[in-house]
Amino acid sequence: MSDTDGADTSSRAGMSWAGDALATLIGLAALGLMVTAKSHVDVSGPDPFYKGPLIFPLIALAITAAGAVPAAARLLRAPRSASQAIRVRLPPRPLLLFVLACFYAPAIAVAGLDASTFAFLFAGLLLAGYLKPLRALLTAAIVTLLMHLAFITVLDIWFPAPTLWSAFGGA
Amino acid sequence: METIFAGFAAAFALSNLIALVIGTIVGIVVGVLPGLGPMVGMVVLLPFTFQLAPDVALSLLLGVFCGGYFGGAVPAVLLKVPGVPSSIVTSFDGFPLTERGEAQTALSAALVGSLGGGLVSIAILVVLAPLLSRVAANFGPPEYFAVAVFGILLVAVSFRERLGQAVLLIGLGFWLSTIGIDGPTLSPRFTFGSWDMQNGLDLVALVLGLFGIGQALLLLEQGILKTDSLNLSRSSLDFSRIAKVLIYWKTLIRSGVIGTLIGLLPGPGSVLASFIAYDVAKRRSPDPDSFGKGNPEGCLASEAGNNAVPAGALIPLLTLGIPGEALSALLLGVFTLNGIYPGPLLLIKEPVLISTLYWSMLLINIVAFIVLAVWLKPFAMIVKVPKEIIAVSVIAVSLVGIYAVNSRFFDCGVALAAGAAGYVLLRLGWPLVALVMGIVIGPIIENRLRETLSLGDGSPMILLERPITVVILALCVLLVLAPLRHRIMRRST
Numbered sequence: 067m068s069d070t071d072g073a074d075t076s077s078r079a080g081m082s083w084a085g086d087a088l089a090t091l092i093g094l095a096a097l098g099l100m101v102t103a104k105s106h107v108d109v110s111g112p113d114p115f116y117k118g119p120l121i122f123p124l125i126a127l128a129i130t131a132a133g134a135v136p137a138a139a140r141l142l143r144a145p146r147s148a149s150q151a152i153r154v155r156l157p158p159r160p161l162l163l164f165v166l167a168c169f170y171a172p173a174i175a176v177a178g179l180d181a182s183t184f185a186f187l188f189a190g191l192l193l194a195g196y197l198k199p200l201r202a203l204l205t206a207a208i209v210t211l212l213m214h215l216a217f218i219t220v221l222d223i224w225f226p227a228p229t230l231w232s233a234f235g236g237a
Numbered sequence: 238m239e240t241i242f243a244g245f246a247a248a249f250a251l252s253n254l255i256a257l258v259i260g261t262i263v264g265i266v267v268g269v270l271p272g273l274g275p276m277v278g279m280v281v282l283l284p285f286t287f288q289l290a291p292d293v294a295l296s297l298l299l300g301v302f303c304g305g306y307f308g309g310a311v312p313a314v315l316l317k318v319p320g321v322p323s324s325i326v327t328s329f330d331g332f333p334l335t336e337r338g339e340a341q342t343a344l345s346a347a348l349v350g351s352l353g354g355g356l357v358s359i360a361i362l363v364v365l366a367p368l369l370s371r372v373a374a375n376f377g378p379p380e381y382f383a384v385a386v387f388g389i390l391l392v393a394v395s396f397r398e399r400l401g402q403a404v405l406l407i408g409l410g411f412w413l414s415t416i417g418i419d420g421p422t423l424s425p426r427f428t429f430g431s432w433d434m435q436n437g438l439d440l441v442a443l444v445l446g447l448f449g450i451g452q453a454l455l456l457l458e459q460g461i462l463k464t465d466s467l468n469l470s471r472s473s474l475d476f477s478r479i480a481k482v483l484i485y486w487k488t489l490i491r492s493g494v495i496g497t498l499i500g501l502l503p504g505p506g507s508v509l510a511s512f513i514a515y516d517v518a519k520r521r522s523p524d525p526d527s528f529g530k531g532n533p534e535g536c537l538a539s540e541a542g543n544n545a546v547p548a549g550a551l552i553p554l555l556t557l558g559i560p561g562e563a564l565s566a567l568l569l570g571v572f573t574l575n576g577i578y579p580g581p582l583l584l585i586k587e588p589v590l591i592s593t594l595y596w597s598m599l600l601i602n603i604v605a606f607i608v609l610a611v612w613l614k615p616f617a618m619i620v621k622v623p624k625e626i627i628a629v630s631v632i633a634v635s636l637v638g639i640y641a642v643n644s645r646f647f648d649c650g651v652a653l654a655a656g657a658a659g660y661v662l663l664r665l666g667w668p669l670v671a672l673v674m675g676i677v678i679g680p681i682i683e684n685r686l687r688e689t690l691s692l693g694d695g696s697p698m699i700l701l702e703r704p705i706t707v708v709i710l711a712l713c714v715l716l717v718l719a720p721l722r723h724r725i726m727r728r729s730t
Contacts, residue, residue: 084665085402085665085666085667088661088665089401089402089405092405092409093405096408096409096412099412099427106426106427106428106429107419107424107425107426107427108424108425108426109424110424111422111423111424113421113422114695115695116687116690116691116695117421117422117687117690117691118422118424119419119421119422119424119426121686121687121690122411122415122679122682122683122686122687123412123415123426123427125411126408126409126411126412126414126415126675126679127408127412128408129404129405129407129408129411130405130408130409130411130412131408132404132405132408133401133402133403133404133405133406133407133408134401134405135401136400136401137401137402137405157458159457159458160454160455160457160458160660163454163457163628163629163632164450164454164653164656164657164660167450167632167636167653167656168653170632170633170636170649171636171640171646171649171650171653172646174637174640174646175646179637183633183637186629186633187629187630187633190629190632190633191625191626191629194457194625194628194629195457195625196623196625196626196629205626209626209630209633213633213634213637216266217637217638217641221278221641223637223640223641223644224644225640
């Protein structure tokens with residue numbers, strides 16, 4: 067077996083371990099929510115239980131927990147070291163882009179659709195590994211224009227007035 | 238016969254033709270753009286319909302309704318990003334075909350499926366509407382509950398190799414659908430003190446997050462698109478490929494019938510229709526293992542199933558006044574604004590309007606097919622764009638599209654959280670469709686379960702007192718036991 071094959075097998079085993087660990091975690095969370103469900107759902111109404119708001123969430127959480135049982139059993143039967151999980155760590159580019167995306171929606175409220183979209187696209191392209199700044203700039207401008215046309219000109223979607231520009235205007 | 242000709246003349250009137258062409262193009266555009274879908278297009282066009290005659294207004298909105306399903310297949314096939322939620326299923330085989338450089342075959346199958354499914358469903362709508370509506374009229378909460386359970390069981394069973402994960406995700410989807418204020422009792426559920434959570438988690442935000450953002454992040458990491466192998470030599474659809482996919486005509490008709498029947502039932506909708514049509518095609522295929530790896534029959538079945546839903550959804554709307562889903566609820570609004578009240582008497586009182594509607598539906602399907610077949614290249618060009626541009630643009634369009642649905646930035650947060658979850662689950666190879674199906678079918682099962690239990694004074698035995706329910710539940714039992722029996726038989730031999 068070559069080194070690559072060995073790494074692939076190890077990576078697959080790590081993914082399988084990570085999948086089982088995730089399923090077990092979700093199952094445990096579902097069990098926890100089942101136990102504490104009454105504090106998360108207002109059951110003070112006059113309805114009998116079968117008409118009330120709690121019956122279906124309990125069924126849903128029970129199904130979730132039941133679905134996690136095989137994974138938990140596999141995990142208990144063949145426990146692996148946490149180092150397996152390290153092999154399936156997330157790569158940096160999607161992570162960086164995701165973090166940037168988290169700032170995009172709040173930025174629309176602050177700087178408006180056009181400015182924030184342009185900034186997100188330009189920065190996002192560079193972070194994603196598109197290392198041609200001029201092309202990235204041009205692409206960001208074109209996509210921003212298309213999005214402006216689609217959402218503001220054609221669809222007439224309401225966006226909040228950008229607070230950043232009004233702050234400059236007021237100053 | 239006079240009514241048919243009058244409807245034909247009204248449908249081919251210039252104002253109606255312009256309305257249906259505009260509606261169809263808008264529908265395709267919002268269908269192609271991930272994050273929008275026909276709902277946004279219909280809502281945006283709704284104010285324009287107030288000045289129009291009812292038949293013209295309905296043509297405009299029906300154009301968006303049907304055009305959205307046509308357009309949704311394009312990004313699903315080329316990018317594995319569903320333009321509309323039901324196109325997820327189309328991507329199962331469409332995207333592997335694109336990876337192999339056979340995007341034309343995949344798009345031909347999807348477009349022929351959409352057109353065929355639409356035509357089959359219109360034929361059923363015209364010929365069998367009164368009969369089918371009579372059947373649906375006999376359905377009560379127990380029957381709807383049983384149908385929804387059957388649907389979700391079908392989803393779970395279809396992921397036999399990952400059954401535990403599928404069951405877990407269905408349960409999780411059910412639970413996610415309960416978040417927010419409970420309609421019947423007005424009790425807040427799992428809002429954790431958040432005001433925004435009281436409105437619940439928007440389906441579009443969840444689906445676009447899971448599949449749009451999650452897939453875009455994965456695309457960036459894995460660089461799934463092999464753009465060099467894609468044949469873009471033609472600016473329109475390769476009609477020789479159409480002839481190749483027409484060998485699946487039986488699947489086309491069957492999927493159209495399945496989509497129409499599911500569209501007829503209030504609730505399940507296009508996601509379930511495309512999923513069941515796909516699953517049935519897979520089960521009946523002589524080569525079921527090729528499904529999910531790039532079989533055009535899968536694209537055809539899925540698209541025929543989901544594009545048959547609009548006509549199917551019109552049946553209960555026109556004959557009972559019950560909208561089958563949110564999109565047909567908007568159409569109901571157009572009817573009532575014009576003083577027309579759908580119900581059993583509508584077919585008698587407004588025969589010309591109904592006939593116009595049938596002709597318009599037929600024209601919309603043909604127009605949508607022609608528009609996409611002729612202008613395929615502008616859409617197909619998307620895959621020539623570098624993966625970084627696609628990933629970043631898909632995230633931007635998804636987030637703004639999600640905001641556009643309800644004008645709530647909270648939905649963008651939901652989509653981002655769903656995107657992170659979707660990325661991790663896609664990376665682990667979990668069946669994400671099961672989660673979406675849980676979210677979609679959860680509220681239907683919950684409402685029908687509570688109504689059923691109320692009918693039985695808290696006893697579930699009422700389910701066994703109704704013949705239709707007994708038949709559907711027996712099918713559910715068969716669905717669960719058949720694979721077990723198969724496994725036992727295989728072991729014994």
